[in-house]
């Protein structure tokens with residue numbers, strides 16, 4: 001399966017910690033060039049699956065495939081030219097400026113060689129895309145949580161990889177920046193995989209959803225087949241009403257389950 005962007009797949013992935021299977025036989029394919037969301041409650045294994053796909057964790061068994069190769073068998077620099085990863089938590093107080101942080105995204109391309117015009121262009125475009133150009137000379141330590149998140153995503157965009165893996169990228173962002181980010185991720189040609197908590201945003205912007213519960217895939221497919229009231233009640237223990245929105249996508253409303 002090849003197409004635009006980079007092709008990712010999880011094949012019978014397992015990851016065990018303290019004798020417990022945190023990821024338990026996870027298999028799915030990521031549609032190339034599309035926007036996939038990993039959904040599931042706290043602790044369901046979203047971050048761990050993302051880290052396994054990025055080759056940052058070694059599975060106890062199974063494989064994470066990147067363009068058909070086991071990602072853990074590839075050289076780190078080769079992986080970093082093919083995928084950029086945005087972690088949930090950012091480094092605390094780096095003694096560096098915003099533009100230097102974004103320039104870190106160019107490291108896989110330039111190694112130790114001098115900065116090229118292409119590096120400068122990539123950094124400028126990534127900062128503009130995330131609306132952080134005005135922060136370029138600010139110190140990282142002085143940024144708010146949302147500003148840091150946008151700078152981290154700019155660093156990943158500057159990496160110019162065919163795939164982007166993001167762990168809760170909407171964290172700390174206000175509503176308008178959330179919508180801008182989701183729109184940008186849905187329009188890019190890159191293959192995008194993001195762990196998300198907001199089902200309404202996943203319904204509106206994502207092409208493909210993988211719903212996890214207790215380390216297993218409960219459902220995978222387009223939003224209309226995954227965001228159904230019975231599945232949402234089973235996995236999140238919430239009451240869900242799902243209508244069809246004007247664009248044909250599910251319009252999800254959630255409420256607590258009635259107390260028994």
Ligand SMILES: Nc1ncnc2c1ncn2[C@@H]1O[C@H](COP(=O)(O)OP(=O)(O)OP(=O)(O)O)[C@@H](O)[C@H]1O
Pocket residue numbers: 017018022040041042043044045046047048049195
């Ligand atoms: N190194 C570890 N040792 C032991 N348990 C771990 C380790 N890493 C993760 N876990 C556990 O594995 C489970 C899945 O964690 P993970 O971070 O993948 O979930 P998540 O779906 O991303 O959760 P959240 O929505 O809260 O971010 C959690 O119960 C977590 O406590």
